[in-house]
Every structure is written in structure tokens, then in C-alpha cells.
Amino acid sequence: MSDRSKKQVMLERMNEKKKEVKTVRRIVLIVFLAALLLMLIGGAILYSYVTGGLKPVDPDAEDTITVEIPIGSNLDTIAMKLEEAGVIKDDRIFKYYAKFNNESDFQAGTYEMSQAMTPDELLESLKTGKVYREPVFQYTIPEGLNLAQISEVIEKNTEFTADEFMELVTDEAYINELISKFPNLLTEEILNEQIKFPLEGYLFPATYPVFEEHPTLETLVEQMIGATDENITPYRDAIAEEERTIHQVLTMASLVEKEARTPEDRKSIASVFENRLAEGMPLQTDPTVAYAHGKHLERTMYSDLEIDDAYNTYQNQGLPPGPISNAGSSSIDAALNPSETDYLYFLADPSGINHFAKTYEEHLQNRDKYLKSGE
Template identity: 60%
Template sequence: MDLSIAEEEVRLVEKEPQRKKDVMFERMLEQKEEVRTVRKIVLWIVAVVLVVGIVGGFSVYTYIKSALEPVDPDSEKVVEVEIPIGSGLDMISEKLEESGIIKNARIFKYYAKVNNEADFQAGTYGLTQSMTPDELIKSLKTGVVYRTPAFTLTIPEGLTIDQIAERTSKKTTITKEQFMEYVTNEQVIQEYMAKYPDIITKEILNENIRYALEGYLFPATYPFFEEKPTVKEVVDTMVDATVQNVIPYKAYWAEEGKDRSVHKMLTFASLLEKEATGQADRETIASVFNNRIEQGMPLQTDPTVLYALGEHKARVMNEDLKVDNVYNTYKNKGLPPGPIANAGTASLQATVEPSKTGYLFFLADKNGVNHFAKTYEDHLKNKAKYIDSQHK
């Protein structure tokens, strides 16, 4: 009996290694099956992603292609579209979409930009829904106007309100004194605020602001169809042009923060207008101003000193920087209380779409070329190279 039990135990011991092998084999089979399953899932996901990408890319291509096709290739109906003075590409695109001439304002705008199309003319156009984007662009660059103006008044970028008054007096029967009296009239200012409450706000009534409508008379070439327009007609035209040109940028500016008002946008843009010489400079200078504001540094921009002094000088002296005035950004941090000049679309564009840089300093050499620096040490090197060496 004892021998049988011993023999059975021996047989069990002999079978144990075989059972372990069987278990290991089964586990290996299970792992291989899991690997095959994972591979199938991965391949399926990749296939889905590829299909979605192809379908998505084709859909985008189809959408853009469709948006660039005429709204109605067979239409012969002429639609009058008025392009206001000083209109930028954003506003023109929106006008065309609102009039039903194009399908998508944003795609038309990018199409024009990609093809480097610019210099569109203000006027009243007879357009049809059968016109292609190229045909529309060609028409808008032609500048066909249905009426011939009695005269035109050109207001360049970067002028102060009294300079605009002076320029207007030379082209019209309106004296500089009459112009200034009108734009500083409290009732007139209140009427503009009531007419354009989202653009001309109570910020212009700040007691520190020199002229409430400074920066609100848009730079452009204005056609007048009467030989002797009134001061109201002239100023109304300029204020309305500002409103129309600010609207496309208003939302983009406001996205950056709740304290970003139109007044501050025009103020910021006016600094760029007085400092910059080219579009790339405007965007880079805008980044410098933003960087300095973020770091709590004063802007230290010379045009604000000249505005504070109330005079134009070829070179700002150290003594000038000490002038005790709210517009002096050497003594006061942040933006001045209001615009120091009128700003054009290029400066408005740079204000809402500045470059992203680490620059904190810049200066202009005798040729008007700006040189930027990230540190004060590098700024001093630029000063020695481009400023001091030229005045020895």
C-alpha cells in the first residue's frame, strides 16, 4: 500500500514540468493573439485617419474652389456697390459679400492677398454676380466712379488735427480757425458720440486730452462734388471714414482684453504712424510697445514728447524729455491719454496684428531706418553706431 502511494507521487512529479510547459504555451498563444488584435486596431485607426484626412482635405479644397466661383455665372443684373474712401481689403471684401457679389469675404480677401493685389480705389461700382474674383479685383483697381468730383482733398497719415485744419484751409473756403472751432465745439462732439456710440466714446472727454477728435479724422483722398462744402460736410466725411475703417479691426483688438477700447486702439496706432517708415517696422515697433507695457516700462517714444511740446523738431533733446505733460511717455507709463495724430490702415493693421519679438528698444538712423535691440546694452551699441557717430 505504501509502495503504491510512493509510485503515484513519483508520477505526479514527473508530469509537473509538462503541465508548466503547456501553460506557458497557452500564454504565448494568447499573447500572439493580443498582438494581432492590437495590430488590427492600429491599422484600422491609421486607415480611418488617412480617410478622414483625405476626405477633409478634399472638402476644404472643394469649399475654397466653390467660394471663388461666381455667385451666379448667368446673372446679368448690375448691383451698385459703394466702396468708401480709405477702405481696406477687409472692408471691401465684407461689402462685396453683403452685396451678394461674392460668396465668402474671408476667402476673397486671402485670394487677393496671396496674389499681392492692392491699391483698390474708392467709388461706386456696377458689379454682377457673374464676375470672377480676378474680374472683380481688376474692376476695383480701375477705380471707376460715376461722378467727377469738383475737387479732391488729400489728408496724409500722421497729421495732427490742427495740421488737417491748415491743409483743409488751402483747398477749400474754410479757414483754419473755422475748422478748429467746429471740431472743438462741445455740441458737435456730443453729436458724433451719439451717432457713433461704439466708436466715439466718453473716453475722448478726458480732461487731459488736448483735442477730443484728435485721431478721429481719417487720412485719405476725399472727393467733394460741391465747390464749397461746409465745414460740417468736410468733417463728417472724415469722421465717417474713420468709423468705417475702424470697424473691421475693432473685434480683433477687443479679443486681446476687456480694457482694449477703440480709443486706445487709435492711440496705439497713432504712435506707430509717427514712428514707423514701413509696414514691417510698424509690426515690429508694435511688438516693442507691447513688450514694454507688459513689463511695466515707459514707452519712451519721441513723437509723444513733440506732441507734448506742441511743436515739430528735427531732433528731440534731453531737456525736452523732461517736459511735464501727460502725453510725455518718458515720464508716464502706458499709452498717452489719446491719439497724437491720425493713423492709416497700415498702422491699424499692425496694431491688431503685431509681430512677436523680444525687442524692448529701437532707434532710427539719419536715413529713417529703425534698428531694434532686446537689451539696453545692445541698444547703446546701436546708438553709438547709428546716432552718435553721425553727429560727431
């Protein structure tokens, strides 16, 4: 082949490669533009969906819709309630909008809302707790009360007697009915024959508005159980991951509630209990002895510790059969998120300040320092 022919072949091949490169570039460009177009279209659709979800459902709506926000409701529950009532378009958009704006501390109550309200108006209403429907009366269950003490609160604030309350909350048929109503909260664990009162620990301490002139006793009881169900909901995944039961968590929380003097102490006390359980040591917490005796003990004596009862944590290892009080949210949180410490002992001095120790020798030193002088 002549030199001229070789050059011609090379030129033809180079031209072909240039054409191929141009073709590849065109294809890449087309794919890029198509992907960009799809992204722009998708973004526009998403933007339209989100902005539409943040507009009032019906700007011209004049009628109001009653929305009940239960005590202890979190943002997920509130958003779901609002969508179910038809005052927002999408609970997820409302929830993310509230989180993006750092909105929290919503108030429970019965609200008269409108489909013409914007998300900002709804959030402001929920934050200020502007309740359009005034309760007929309300009653408060303080943290740390047991069922017998709650019965006295009910007697003082309603037309029911303490005996009627105790009769209802210990009625076997009614308890089984409640297990069916609250299957995610109440389980067969509360039917353990060693448990004194199956519903102990399941009546959430809070202030309860009542909107009926003559509510049934069942309504009051289920209002308190429903609040516990709402408050335990954020912890369900954590409880399952730790392979614990709600009953165990509420039992631990009740011990923390009775021992803690200040909010700061709760997690440290919970850590003491967890450390003792891990070491196979009895919990030895005085409130369980008082509960075993069924009365308040001004001071726990050595003779009190001799009572043969499943709740006596001086004689029995592990948690008692069930809660000994009705714990608030901070004690429930402490039971699930105790401080990381090496403490195995604690005691409260006469002023109510708790002192923690890692060893029994340190505990004895605390006793001599903080208690002996008061004996």
C-alpha cells in the same frame, strides 16, 4: 419530437430569418435611396439658388443705380451695399463668388451700376475703379498728420480756414453729436479731460473725392471719421477678444505711425512698445514729447523731457491719454499684430534706419555706433 420534425422546424426558422434579412435590407435600401434622393433634391435646390444668385437681377434693365462705395470698404461692406442698392440678389453669394475667384483690391467711389450687370462685370468695375461720376475736387490727408496739420490741408483745398476747422473739431456740442452718429467708433473715452483734441486720431489719412461744389465742413469731417470707422471694422472682433478698446488701439497706432520710417519697421516698433508696457517700463517715445509741447521738435533735448504733461511718455507710464496723430491702416494693423520679439529699445540713425536692441547695453552700443559720430 422526431428528426424529421426537428429539421422542418429548423428550416422554417431559417426561412423566417432569411425573410427578416431581406426585409431589413429592403428597409436599409429604401432609407438610403430616400436619403440620396433628399441629397439630390437639396443639391439641385442649392445649385439652382446659387446659379440664380449669380445671374443679373434684371437682364433687360436699362436704368442705372447710383452706388456709393466708401473709402476703406471691405468685401463684406461692398456686397451689402450692392444688395441694398438692388444690383445683386444675394450679398453672401456675391461675396463667396469674389473670394472663390480671388478678387480683391476694390476701389472706392460713386458708381452708376445696372441690374443687368453680371457679377463678373460688377467685380471688374469695382477693381478698375471706373467712377462714372467725376468729383468736383479731391484732397489728400497724408499718414501721420495731427489735427492742426490737417486743418492746414483743409484750408489749402477748400473754402474753409484752418481756424474754422479747429473750431468745429473742438466744439463740445458737435463732438457729442458725432458720438451719437458713430457709436461703434467714438466713445466717452475721447472726452477725457487730459485729451488735448477729442477727435485726434479719428480722421483717417486717405484721398477724399468731393462731389459737391460747396460741401459743409461737417461733411468733410464726417467723411474722414466714416473712413476710420470702415477701416477699423475688420479688427473689431480682435480688439474685443484682446479686451482692448478702439481708442487704445488708435493711440498705439499713432505712436507707431510717428516712429516708423518704413512699413517693415511698424510691427517691430509695435512689439517694442508692447514689451515695454508688459515690463512696466515707460514708453519713452520722442513724438509724444513734441505733441506735449504742441510743436515739431527737430531734436528732442533733455530739457524738453521735463515738460509736465500727460502725453509725456518719459514721465508717465503706459499709453498717453489719446492718439498723437492720425494713423494709416498699416500702423493700425501693426498695433494689433506686432512682431514677436524681445526688443525693448530702438533708435533711428541719421539715414532713418531703425536699429533694435534687447538690452540697454545693446542700445548704448547702437547709440555709440550710429549716433555718436553724427553729434
